[in-house]
Structures are given as C-alpha cells and as structure tokens.
Amino acid sequence: MTLNIGIIGTGRIAHTQLAPALEQVQGARLWSVLSRETARAAEFAAQHGARAPVNAYESLDSMLEDPSLDGVIIATPDALHASQAIAAARAGKHILLEKPMATTAEDAREITDVCKHEKVELGLAYHLRWHNGHRKIASMLHDGVLGEPRYARALWTWQAEDNSNWRAHETLGRWWSLAGVGTHCIDLMRWMLLPVCGEVTRLGSVVDKSTYGGPHDETASVSLQFGDKAIADITTSVMFSATSRFELHCTQASVIAEGTLGPDGGGTITINNAPLDFEVKNPYVGEVQNFVDAIEGRDRIAVPGVEGRRNVELLLKAAR
Ligand SMILES: NC(=O)c1ccc[n+]([C@@H]2O[C@H](COP(=O)([O-])OP(=O)(O)OC[C@H]3O[C@@H](n4cnc5c(N)ncnc54)[C@H](OP(=O)(O)O)[C@@H]3O)[C@@H](O)[C@H]2O)c1
Structure with a gap:
C-alpha cells in the first residue's frame, strides 16, 4: 500500500x-x-x-x-x-x-x-539521528565499546543576516538559536547519553540577546548533567558562522566530529584520532522512511512525542 x-x-x-x-x-x-x-x-x-x-x-x-x-x-x-x-x-x-x-x-x-x-x-x-556517522557512534557507545561517557560538547551556529526571521519574532518563535539548532543538539545528547547515563539531572545556561535586543536568544551556552557522571555542553548562535563540532569523551575513547551537524549527512569523524568511515546518506530520507515504516507497523518512531516534550521542557529551562 x-x-x-x-x-x-x-x-x-x-x-x-x-x-x-x-x-x-x-x-x-x-x-x-x-x-x-x-x-x-x-x-x-x-x-x-x-x-x-x-x-x-x-x-x-x-x-x-x-x-x-x-x-x-x-x-x-x-x-x-x-x-x-x-x-x-x-x-x-x-x-x-x-x-x-x-x-x-x-x-x-x-x-x-x-x-x-x-x-x-x-x-x-530530528534528522541528525539518521546521520550514518552519528549512528555508528551511538551504537559503539551503547554497546560499551567507547567506555563510559564523561563529557560531550556540541557547537552549532549560523550567521543570521538580520532579525526578520519568524524565529526572532515574539510569538511565532520562542527561541532563536536554541530552536534553530539547539534543540537538535539536545536531542543528539539525549540520544547518545540517556541509555547509558540516565535522565538529565541538572541544567545551567547563559543566554545572550544583546545585538538585536529581541525577546529570544542570539547565542546560548547550555550545560546538562546526565545521571551523576556525564556532562554535556551545547553552544548555539545566530551571530557567527563556524564549522560545527560534536565531541564525545569516554573512558576508553574520544570522538571528534566536524561538520556533521548539518543537513547533508557528511562531515568527518575520528575516534582516538583514527578516521571513522561512514556512508554519507541524506538523513531526511531516513527520517521520513522511519515515519512511513512506523505507520505501517514495520518500525518504531525514532523520536516519539515524549522525547519531543522533554526537549521542549529543557529548552524552556535553558532560556529562562
Ligand atoms: N529538521 C531540520 O533540519 C529543520 C531545518 C529547518 C527548519 N526546521 C523546522 O521546520 C519548521 C519550518 O522552518 P523553515 O526553516 O522551513 O521556515 P520557513 O522557510 O520560514 O517556512 C515556514 C513556512 O511556514 C508557513 N507559514 C505559515 N504561517 C506562517 C507565518 N505566520 N509566518 C511565516 N511562515 C508561515 C509558510 O508557508 P506558506 O507561505 O506556504 O504558508 C512558510 O514558508 C520550523 O519548525 C523549523 O524549526 C527543521
């Protein structure tokens, strides 16, 4: 059908x-x-x-x-x-x-x-879950191959031309950089760390909105503690463009991913300085296929409503 x-x-x-x-x-x-x-x-x-x-x-x-x-x-x-x-x-x-x-x-x-x-x-x-490099990292982490996670960080930014986008608008958006890309970083951290560390137990943040002086974050730095051991730092901004970076440091390995936070499923990844091979595939195809397969009963939704809700709750805390 x-x-x-x-x-x-x-x-x-x-x-x-x-x-x-x-x-x-x-x-x-x-x-x-x-x-x-x-x-x-x-x-x-x-x-x-x-x-x-x-x-x-x-x-x-x-x-x-x-x-x-x-x-x-x-x-x-x-x-x-x-x-x-x-x-x-x-x-x-x-x-x-x-x-x-x-x-x-x-x-x-x-x-x-x-x-x-x-x-x-x-x-x-959350299309980053369908990035093949991220999927390899998640499998290795969840299988215990990397050791215990202690620290992760993500940097994802872009340079907005002005503040005319609805994300910067008082009511059409609620967050700017945090909604554009920060929510993806939160989902990435939760996907990686939740199964091995448990829920987010603490959150701290610093938010800057000084350039346009609007209602929403321009640059944000958010720290999350998962369980009682691992800490994740997320930095997002609409005020400068930089190569994205995701790092995951565990007791037996350090993962460094550059340029993987984006739309195209590409970038480079090293584990303990050795390149990680992965097939570059359009992550949006995986995302939509998962939706279709779930409707047909062939798969389970990768990111269900309950995860989306928790993500919103963390965004609200981060921007407070
Ligand atoms: N997962 C990802 O990689 C990713 C990337 C970018 C965006 N997103 C998400 O996708 C959604 C859309 O983002 P976008 O970047 O595609 O935004 P966009 O280019 O501004 O498109 C949003 C569309 O929504 C419709 N719309 C209805 N009411 C509107 C209003 N009052 N003001 C503006 N647009 C209105 C418009 O279509 P009509 O003119 O046809 O009504 C508009 O083209 C957001 O939730 C965003 O966070 C996800």
Whole structure:
C-alpha cells in the first residue's frame, strides 16, 4: 500500500529537504499541500508532484477532510505546530512534526495526549539521528565499546543576516538559536547519553540577546548533567558562522566530529584520532522512511512525542 502524505507549510525545509525526501522513500508519496495561499500550495504541489486530485489548500480543515490523506508533515513556524498537529490528530492523520514540537510545555503535552488518544503516530523530525556517522557512534557507545561517557560538547551556529526571521519574532518563535539548532543538539545528547547515563539531572545556561535586543536568544551556552557522571555542553548562535563540532569523551575513547551537524549527512569523524568511515546518506530520507515504516507497523518512531516534550521542557529551562 502507498501512503498519502500531505505537507503543511511550503518554506525552506519543506522545499529543500522534506518533499525531496518523500520522493525517495518506499511506500509513500506526496499527496497534498497546505499554504497560507492556495496559489503557493499549488506551485509547491506542481513542483514536487503532489498526487491528489485536489492537491492544494489554504484551509487546514479542508485538507484534513480528505479521507485518502494518511498523514501530514508539519513544517511551519514553531508556535503554529500545536494547533496544526492537534487538528491533524483529531482528523485521524499520522504526524511527522518539525522541531521543536511546540513553544510551551502545555502545548507539547496536549499534542502527545491527543495523538495517543486518537491512536495516530507522532514522530519528531530530528534528522541528525539518521546521520550514518552519528549512528555508528551511538551504537559503539551503547554497546560499551567507547567506555563510559564523561563529557560531550556540541557547537552549532549560523550567521543570521538580520532579525526578520519568524524565529526572532515574539510569538511565532520562542527561541532563536536554541530552536534553530539547539534543540537538535539536545536531542543528539539525549540520544547518545540517556541509555547509558540516565535522565538529565541538572541544567545551567547563559543566554545572550544583546545585538538585536529581541525577546529570544542570539547565542546560548547550555550545560546538562546526565545521571551523576556525564556532562554535556551545547553552544548555539545566530551571530557567527563556524564549522560545527560534536565531541564525545569516554573512558576508553574520544570522538571528534566536524561538520556533521548539518543537513547533508557528511562531515568527518575520528575516534582516538583514527578516521571513522561512514556512508554519507541524506538523513531526511531516513527520517521520513522511519515515519512511513512506523505507520505501517514495520518500525518504531525514532523520536516519539515524549522525547519531543522533554526537549521542549529543557529548552524552556535553558532560556529562562
Ligand atoms: N529538521 C531540520 O533540519 C529543520 C531545518 C529547518 C527548519 N526546521 C523546522 O521546520 C519548521 C519550518 O522552518 P523553515 O526553516 O522551513 O521556515 P520557513 O522557510 O520560514 O517556512 C515556514 C513556512 O511556514 C508557513 N507559514 C505559515 N504561517 C506562517 C507565518 N505566520 N509566518 C511565516 N511562515 C508561515 C509558510 O508557508 P506558506 O507561505 O506556504 O504558508 C512558510 O514558508 C520550523 O519548525 C523549523 O524549526 C527543521
């Protein structure tokens, strides 16, 4: 059976990654598109080959009334996720939801509760979990090959041209660098460290918003303690561009990854200074395939609602 998947929001990530990834997955196809303007939805639908007889909408309710629509990918500003996801779940549609899942803890909880009640799959779009190098590191760590983790750090930044993006907006976004990339770093740390160290027990942060003086973080430094031994530092910024870096230091090995925090599944990784080979694959294809396979009962969602919710709770604490 081929699943019919709709895309909500026709912005950058939908256009450059999610719709092209959907084209490559097995067992699903782009069915329909929602935009604030039908003409933009129609253009996107034509560009990416959406297959529904009526494939372009500006009303979410009308899109969700389509009985042939099986699921949606939501790729809109963060503060819109909750109302759109809740509406989709109530219409019985499965959901792959962009990160961070919501801008309040209450919204994150409501999304997970409604999806559970309506028995629809809810996956969070943390594509770094589908980076093949990261997957090798996670397997080695979880299998005990690297020894016990003691310290990890991630640096991921970009240079924003100005503060006109919705992420810097008072209500459409809740965090800026922390939502753009920090939430990914939190998910990466949780994926790696949670199974071997246990939950986050402490969090400290320093947040700077001095350049634009807006409501949200421009540069943020967040420290997390996992269990009682491992510490993870995360630095994010929209004020400068730097090669991304992820380090994981364990009792038997040190992992250094450069340029792996990004969209393309590439970068370089060394373990104790020796290169780690991995196949460079588009991580968004893995992410969307996991969503499709979970709907069909062939796999479990990699990042379920409960993880998305915990991530939002940590973001809220970090920005406080
Ligand atoms: N996982 C990743 O690698 C990744 C990377 C980037 C972004 N994201 C996430 O994906 C989501 C979208 O981010 P993006 O970078 O694609 O943003 P974007 O380029 O600004 O696109 C967002 C889209 O949302 C729709 N939208 C609806 N109401 C809007 C409003 N009031 N203001 C602005 N846009 C509105 C717009 O589509 P219409 O004009 O058609 O309505 C817009 O094109 C966010 O949650 C973000 O965190 C994830």
